[in-house]
Amino acid sequence: MGARVRKGVRGWVSVIHLTGVGVPVGVGVPVGMVPAMAPSTPQRRGRPRSAAADRAILDATRAALVEVGWSRLTMSHVAIRAGVAKTTLYRRWGAKSELVVDAVAVLFDELELPDRGSLRADIEGVVLSFAALLERPETKTALMAVIAESTSDEALRVRVREAIVDRQKRLVVEGRVRAQARGELPPDPADGDETRRVIDLIFDVIAGAVVHRALVSDGVVDSGWAARFTTLLLGGLGAA
Amino acid sequence: MGARVRKGVRGWVSVIHLTGVGVPVGVGVPVGMVPAMAPSTPQRRGRPRSAAADRAILDATRAALVEVGWSRLTMSHVAIRAGVAKTTLYRRWGAKSELVVDAVAVLFDELELPDRGSLRADIEGVVLSFAALLERPETKTALMAVIAESTSDEALRVRVREAIVDRQKRLVVEGRVRAQARGELPPDPADGDETRRVIDLIFDVIAGAVVHRALVSDGVVDSGWAARFTTLLLGGLGAA
DNA sequence: GAGTTACGCTACGACCCGTAGCGGAATAGT
DNA sequence: ACTATTCCGCTACGGGTCGTAGCGTAACTC
Numbered sequence: 334m335g336a337r338v339r340k341g342v343r344g345w346v347s348v349i350h351l352t353g354v355g356v357p358v359g360v361g362v363p364v365g366m367v368p369a370m371a372p373s374t375p376q377r378r379g380r381p382r383s384a385a386a387d388r389a390i391l392d393a394t395r396a397a398l399v400e401v402g403w404s405r406l407t408m409s410h411v412a413i414r415a416g417v418a419k420t421t422l423y424r425r426w427g428a429k430s431e432l433v434v435d436a437v438a439v440l441f442d443e444l445e446l447p448d449r450g451s452l453r454a455d456i457e458g459v460v461l462s463f464a465a466l467l468e469r470p471e472t473k474t475a476l477m478a479v480i481a482e483s484t485s486d487e488a489l490r491v492r493v494r495e496a497i498v499d500r501q502k503r504l505v506v507e508g509r510v511r512a513q514a515r516g517e518l519p520p521d522p523a524d525g526d527e528t529r530r531v532i533d534l535i536f537d538v539i540a541g542a543v544v545h546r547a548l549v550s551d552g553v554v555d556s557g558w559a560a561r562f563t564t565l566l567l568g569g570l571g572a573a
Numbered sequence: 574m575g576a577r578v579r580k581g582v583r584g585w586v587s588v589i590h591l592t593g594v595g596v597p598v599g600v601g602v603p604v605g606m607v608p609a610m611a612p613s614t615p616q617r618r619g620r621p622r623s624a625a626a627d628r629a630i631l632d633a634t635r636a637a638l639v640e641v642g643w644s645r646l647t648m649s650h651v652a653i654r655a656g657v658a659k660t661t662l663y664r665r666w667g668a669k670s671e672l673v674v675d676a677v678a679v680l681f682d683e684l685e686l687p688d689r690g691s692l693r694a695d696i697e698g699v700v701l702s703f704a705a706l707l708e709r710p711e712t713k714t715a716l717m718a719v720i721a722e723s724t725s726d727e728a729l730r731v732r733v734r735e736a737i738v739d740r741q742k743r744l745v746v747e748g749r750v751r752a753q754a755r756g757e758l759p760p761d762p763a764d765g766d767e768t769r770r771v772i773d774l775i776f777d778v779i780a781g782a783v784v785h786r787a788l789v790s791d792g793v794v795d796s797g798w799a800a801r802f803t804t805l806l807l808g809g810l811g812a813a
Numbered sequence: 814g815a816g817t818t819a820c821g822c823t824a825c826g827a828c829c830c831g832t833a834g835c836g837g838a839a840t841a842g843t
Numbered sequence: 844a845c846t847a848t849t850c851c852g853c854t855a856c857g858g859g860t861c862g863t864a865g866c867g868t869a870a871c872t873c
Contacts, residue, residue, distance in 0.1 A: 377848085377849075378840075378841055380838065402726075409830085418851070419852095423832080430644075477717050519811065533790065534802060534805060538805065545780055550777055570692075618871080619817035619819065620871050620872095648861075649861085650860095657821080663862065
C-alpha cells in the first residue's frame with residue numbers, strides 16, 4: 334500500500350488538555366494547565382497520546398460548531414478537520430456531547446470578576462461578560478445542546494456540572510465576600526449549609542436570567558438590561 | 574415485485590399508538606386543530622389533511638421523547654410509532670426541531686396562575702408549577718434541544734418564541750396586575766415601553782432561574798427553594 | 814363525474830455511525 | 844539494541860437515518 338508520508342506532529346504549541354472521563358483515560362504529556370482532574374499519571378508503558386491531537390480536535394470542534402451548529406456537527410467532520418483519524422477521536426470521546434463539553438468548557442474559565450468598587454458594578458460587569466461569552470456561536474449552541482443531552486444521560490450531566498457549571502460559582506463566592514467586606518451584604522449565617530444554598534441560589538438567578546434573556550427570549554443583553562437586572566436583584570421587585 | 578401485498582388500511586394504523594395524553598386516536602374521528610399553525614384554512618380544494626394524523630404524530634413525538642430522548646429521536650421512528658408514512662411527516666414538518674416545538678408547545682399552555690392571595694404565594698406557586706412541568710422528560714429534553722437548534726436557525730427561533738416563550742409572559746402580566754391591585758407593587762410607569770421591559774425582565778429572571786436550577790445545576794426545585802427564591806426576588810440580595 | 818390534494822408504500826443515493834483489523838510509530842523497561 | 848506496550852493513520856464494513864421521488868389510491872370540492 335502506498336505509505337503516505339505523514340508529517341507527524343505539527344509544530345503546534347499544545348497547551349490545553351482535558352482528560353477524558355470515559356473508559357480509557359490515557360494521558361499524554363500534560364504540558365499546560367490541567368484543571369481539576371489531573372491525577373498524577375505514572376506514565377504508562379506504551380506510546381503516549383498526542384497532546385497535539387487533543388488540541389487539534391478541540392479546536393476543530395469549536396470551529397465546526399461555529400460553522401455548522403450542533404445538529405450538523407459530526408464526528409467524521411471533526412476528525413477530518415483536525416487532521417486525525419476517526420478512530421483516534423473515538424478512543425478519547427465516546428460521543429459527540431462529551432467531546433463538545435470538553436471543547437467549550439475551557440471558554441467558560443475565561444470569566445473573571447475584577448473589583449469594580451461596588452456590588453452593583455461587579456454584578457453589571459459579570460453579567461455583561463457572561464453575555465459576551467454567550468454571544469459566541471460555539472458557546473451558545475454548545476451549552477444548550479449539551480444540557481439537552483444531559484437530561485437523558487446521567488454521566489454527561491455530571492460531566493457538565495463538573496466541567497462547566499460548578500466552576501463558575503467561584504464568581505459568586507468572590508463577589509459575595511467582596512461585598513461583605515464593603516458592608517454591602519450581611520455576613521454569612523452560622524449555618525454553612527445555608528450559605529451554600531444562598532450561593533447556589535444567587536448563581537442560578539444570575540446565570541439563569543442571562544441565559545434565558547440571551548438564548549430563550551432572544552433579546553440583547555446590553556448595559557441597559559444589565560443595569561435594570563442589577564437594580565431588581567439588589568432591591569427586589571418593588572425597586573424595578 | 575411480486576404480488577403486491579396491500580394491507581388493509583385500518584389494520585395497524587392506530588394500533589401502536591400509546592398513552593400520549595390519554596386520548597384515543599380513532600381513525601376517522603376529527604380532532605381539534607394543531608395549535609399555532611395555519612390559522613383559518615380556507616378549505617382548500619382537494620383531500621384535506623388528516624387531523625387524526627396530526628394528533629397521532631404529535632402524541633408519538635412526545636412519547637418517543639420520553640423513551641429515547643432527543644438525540645435518538647428520529648423521524649422514521651416517529652412515523653412508525655404514529656402509524657403514518659414518513660412522507661406524510663415531512664409534508665408537515667421539515668425538520669425534527671420544528672416537529673418537537675409543536676409537540677411540546679401545548680404542554681406549556683397548561684401553566685396557570687390561580688390567585689393565591691399574595692404576590693409571594695403567587696410567585697411560589699408558579700415557580701413550583703413551572704418546575705413540575707420541567708420535570709416531565711418530554712419537556713426538559715425538548716426545550717433545551719430546540720433552543721440549542723434555534724441558536725443557528727432564525728426561523729426556528731421565531732417559531733420557539735411565538736409558540737412557547739412569549740405565550741407565558743401572560744403569567745407575569747397577570748400576577749403583576751394582581752399585585753398592583755393589592756398594593757404590593759407600584760403602578761405602571763407612564764412609559765409603556767418601560768413597562769414592557771420590566772415585564773420581560775421579570776419573566777427572564779423567574780423562568781431563567783427555574784430552568785437553570787432544574788436543568789443546568791441539576792438541583793431540585795422544591796417548596797424550600799421556591800420560598801428562598803421568592804424572598805430574594807421580593808426583597809433583593811440583602812434579604813437572602 | 815372532473816379536478817385536486819393527501820395518503821400509504823416502496824425505493825433510492827447519500828451520508829454518518831461505531832468498530833475491526835492492519836502496518837507502523839513512539840515510548841518504557843530490560 | 845531488543846522487546847513489550849500503547850497509540851497512530853488508514854481502510855473497510857454492516858447498519859442505520861436522511862430527505863426525496865414516484866406510484867396507485869383515497870377523500871374531498873366544484
